[in-house]
Amino acid sequence: MAPPFVRRALLAAPALLAAPARAQSQTQLDVLLVLAMDASGSIAEEEFRLQREGYAEAITHPAVLAAIASGRRGAIGLAALEWGTPGGSQVVVDWMRVGGIASAQDFAEALLGAPRTPQSWNAIGDAIHHASHMLREGPFTGERMVMDISGDAGDMRSHRPAPIARDIVVRRGMVVNALAIAPGGLTRSGENLAAIYERDVIGGPGAFVLQADSRMDLTRSLRAKLIREIS
Structure with missing residues (x-):
């Protein structure tokens, strides 16, 4: 007959094994999504406000909520960071579980x-690099890890150039999508921004670029983008 301490260990083993499984089921979500928003000097205050409001409206839209509900777990992990300064991107809303209108509104209010x-x-x-750490080190796990880069210009002065950062995170199983915000699709220097993002920024299975012709068009573009990323 086994000694008492062995019998106790054997009896406790199923509970010890079940605890990590329960913890994992609580934190496993359909998608982990980092919204990486351009807050660089080229974004005027009114444009910045429209951008924030566009994200908030898109996140709480019924079509986006329906896309979230259609997942196996009916919930995603969502976080937001702002980027611009080399090495200076900052989290503005840390990870939140979004699985319905109430949690979506909580995220939108925190963002606004x-x-x-x-x-x-x-x-x-540098924003891609920062977002990759958020995806790997956050409180949730997800079937897919996605970062969503929105901006009005190409990469400038990164410590780690965008194509190199993109290739690294894609090898780690992440997806980088982008939203090009430029009137007529062109940067101030006349370059096609969507083409720049296609070449230098996006990567991973199913990666894509959408274009918003103006900040006013941002909500529609973001809504379409979120539905595609979540679904």
Whole structure:
């Protein structure tokens, strides 16, 4: 007959094994999504406000909520960061579980209420690098890990250039999508922004670029983008 301490260990083993499984089931979500928003010096205050409001409206839209509900777990992990300054991207809304209108509204309110972070230039590569750490080290796990880069210009002065950062995170199983915000699709220097993002930013299975012709068009584009990413 086994000693008492062995019998106790054997009796406790199923509970010990079940505990991590229960914890995993609580934190496993359909998608982990980092919204990486351009807050660089090229974004005027009114444009910045429209951008924040566009994200908030898109996240709480019934079509986006329906896409979330259609997943196996009916919930996603959502976080937001602002980027611009080389090495200076900052989290503005940390990870939240979004699985319905109430949690979506909580995220939207947190986003609208967060102060603008001081940013300059357009260090997209550094934003990709930061977002990858958020996806790997956050409180949730997900069947897919996605980062959503929105901006009005290409990569500038990153410590790690965007194509290199993109290739690294794709090898880690992440997806990088992008939203090009440019009137007529062109940057101030006349370059096609969607083409730049296609070449330098996006990567991973099913990666894509959408275009918003203006900040006013942002909500529609974001809504379409979120539905595609979540579904």
